[in-house]
Amino acid sequence: MTAADPLSDVAARALPLLDLTDLSEGCTAEAVRGLCERAQRHAVAAVCVWPRFVAQAAQALAGSGVRIATVVNFPEGSEDVAGTVAETRAALADGADEIDLVLPYRAFLRGDADAARAMVASVREACGEKLLKVILETGMLPDAGTVARASRLALEAGADFLKTSTGKTPVSATPEAAEAMLFTIRDRDGARPVGLKVSGGLRRVEDAARYLALADRIMGPVWASPDTFRIGASALLDDLARAVEAAA
Numbered sequence: 001m002t003a004a005d006p007l008s009d010v011a012a013r014a015l016p017l018l019d020l021t022d023l024s025e026g027c028t029a030e031a032v033r034g035l036c037e038r039a040q041r042h043a044v045a046a047v048c049v050w051p052r053f054v055a056q057a058a059q060a061l062a063g064s065g066v067r068i069a070t071v072v073n074f075p076e077g078s079e080d081v082a083g084t085v086a087e088t089r090a091a092l093a094d095g096a097d098e099i100d101l102v103l104p105y106r107a108f109l110r111g112d113a114d115a116a117r118a119m120v121a122s123v124r125e126a127c128g129e130k131l132l133k134v135i136l137e138t139g140m141l142p143d144a145g146t147v148a149r150a151s152r153l154a155l156e157a158g159a160d161f162l163k164t165s166t167g168k169t170p171v172s173a174t175p176e177a178a179e180a181m182l183f184t185i186r187d188r189d190g191a192r193p194v195g196l197k198v199s200g201g202l203r204r205v206e207d208a209a210r211y212l213a214l215a216d217r218i219m220g221p222v223w224a225s226p227d228t229f230r231i232g233a234s235a236l237l238d239d240l241a242r243a244v245e246a247a248a
């Protein structure tokens, strides 16, 4: 994917990679019903909803191929391990396929890497075979070197995906952070497949194009698939759908 690719091609490629998200404070069962309908209509990768809506989404999307993601230790990253593990187990029991865990990034920044590692390892264990994405909250990390260190910690503790942001801080995904995460994924030891989810503040098809181009450049043009690359967004679907429809 390059800057010269038509936006309709970008959008067609991005739709099956989308984690269609509603993590708004005032989210309602009615909003989740609409979210699930749109997710199914556009065959996105997953919906990402608050834990209290997982059972509803799992029921609405049963047999559709759209996966159910939810968030734990979200958005502050400061819950305790036992509570976060309990939250994870409850979400899985309700039908979650994927857990998006906020790294205790404040502890990590204070130098308490052990606390951050223990959280990821404990939730990894609770997840079993289910997908674990670890949100680094890169907008709160001071530089690319710190993003790379947090990425390595999360991968070593068992993350299946690195994810940039909660969407709740002033700075969300940036190309610089995504690049540092992709380099860490590419250069890690071991053959276990690992993916990247860019999230937070992505609104336009051009945003998707920028991150897909980055993934293609660093990981190669056939790497990005729903198993390795997701775009988490609450307000991107309409622009993607418009671009696809405009070309039809």
Ligand SMILES: O=C[C@H](O)COP(=O)(O)O
Pocket: 021, 023, 048, 165, 166, 167, 168, 172, 199, 200, 201, 202, 232, 233, 234, 235
């Ligand atoms: O996990 C994804 C983010 O919460 C979505 O952020 P957004 O509302 O800025 O798209």
